[in-house]
Amino acid sequence: MGAVRGTASFASISLVLLLMALLHAQGTAPAAPLTLVSRDGRRPLATTIVNGQELVALEDLAALFLFDVREDTLAGGLTVVYRGQSIVMSPGQPMALVRGRVVPLPAAPVRSGARWLVPLDFISRALAPIHDTRIELRRESRLLLVGDIRVPRVTARIDAPGPPTRATIEVAPAAPVTITTEAGRLIARIDADGLDLSGPIEGAGLIEGIRAGEQPRTVAVLLTARAGAAMAVAGETGGVTRITVEVTAPAADAAAPAPPREPAPPPPAPATRPPLQTIVLDPGHGGDDAGVRGARGTAEKDVTLAVARRVRTLIETRLGVRVILTRGDDRAVGLDERAAIANNSKADLFLSLHANAAPSADLAGAEVFHLRLDREGEDARRAAESEAVALPVLGGATRTIDVMRWDLAQVRHVDASAALAAVLDEQLRAQVPMGSQALRQAPLRVLTSVNMPAALVEMGYLTNEDQERQLGSEAFQSSLAQGIYNAVLRFRLYLEEHRVS
């Protein structure tokens, strides 16, 4: 039965089921074929197992990779010639001479009737280095990739059964991803020549399972009947595209269009402290300080407050995370006071919202800033690292206390803040136009005293006619809020991954 299902899966390019069947077969029966993937399509490449080593026929490879095989019957040598380059092997020797260099092989070439068989590693260790075409052997997934084709590895896992149920799908190397929702499922379409998928994932919580989609190059997240809303955010970090999936239980207030006045009830107490409990949003300016004024009269202070309120609603209803605004209405709040509100609330994230101005009306797009330290700040940072004082406490343990000037509190969080700024840039980019150099570092006053990861978003230019209209519109403000919310979701994962244990 496994073989039948494997064939069907093979035809539909998604290899998951085939791979499962192959894993079953391995070790007991003759090896099932490798799959050669090239621009021309896919085809099987037969292998056999001799003495526990998986071997492939040299003549099959010669036909595929256009090389000659010469057998020196006198000396017993075997020479592969490809465009003037050679690989020399001799029977009984588990090695090859590639361009004059000795390359070890797990087994010696063996004769089988009229054919020579060589170990699979011959392809990656001997042939690939001399061949003009890129050749990549992926043993685990039994793929042989030939030429300039993109077949990223796709792995999935359930992070938390929830609710909300959270899962992560990783695509490496990174590839563009389009996410669509259908009844009962969420489909991620990955822009590549093929996918190298690990086996289907058993579901948990509100996710039934994660497996290859019916369409080529898609991954399907199947939802259970109890699932409410499902959302996914794709972001690239370190050459890997990470799709974060969150499935929530149906909730009456989450579906209601009007923002609820009351904050959402706190989430059930988890075993460990969640890395993101409190967020401080800082609507820039206020009161006498209107900030930037657009030509049509739009004031920065009004835009920042409107977007902050929208972000608060999204976060509180969907994430159940406490959100504090440094000002909830049109009033003047000093920069130190804003930082103090964040520090006193022991927030895990500080985000200052602003609208920009440029000396030219052409400039448009959002920009994200994180703090750049000057020399004094760098000194303080180094000092903080070396001057952390270990104090003995009762019971013989020690407690680390940081010695830090409070007005430079941000220096302890520069790495996390850079990560926060990067996910903001990445997630806002999917929602609103960005400036040409959108991710920036600058000595911004409000960020320096904040004792937590912090960033400042300039959401657009009020000095640009189109952008002034956009920034005043509900649709644009809601796109900004969605981008910021998505970034918070991504940053929560960052915090989980970098949690100090």
Place this chain on the structure above:
Amino acid sequence: MIARRALAIAGGVVLLALLAWAVNAGLERLAGVEPAAAPRAAEPAAPPPGVPRITATLFYGSADGQALVPVRREVALAEGVVPQGREILAVQLQGAPEPHVPVIPPGTSLRAFYVTDRGDAFVDLSSEISAQHPGGSSTELLTVYAVVNAVLANLPTVRRVQILVEGREADTLAGHVDIRRPLERDMSLVRESP
């Protein structure tokens, strides 16, 4: 004997260096604390003919408003770091030459300029620099670093620049860029093309 003599020579060199430093520092301090003259109204863009001049690098907004562009302009020659700094800043505070755009609010004037013996320069500007500022992090960065870079690009003995407003230390000009401390040069905002 030889060792003793070498030691004496070495000591002499150190003494000489110290002396040179002390004289220099003292002169700088003497010249530095003297405040600039009261703001002069509507200065000409170029010094009048006949006045000896130098070519200074000044910084203006690029036509697209995104960056600072270095522009070589003629400035009256002055004797000493501090008087020369005043001449340079006086031109920098005026409007931008085409096709560049101004990044300093019009009407801003230089109240004082001085340099400490540590190489920190203080540029004391009139209230317009803050009160008339259009705001926005991006413009504020351009304003601050046009002033900072203009001083640092032309006066090699100055290490850092702090902007004062009406004789006082300020937090920011318009709510964003931290100017509580002396700033170093930032060439990341500078672009060669207009």
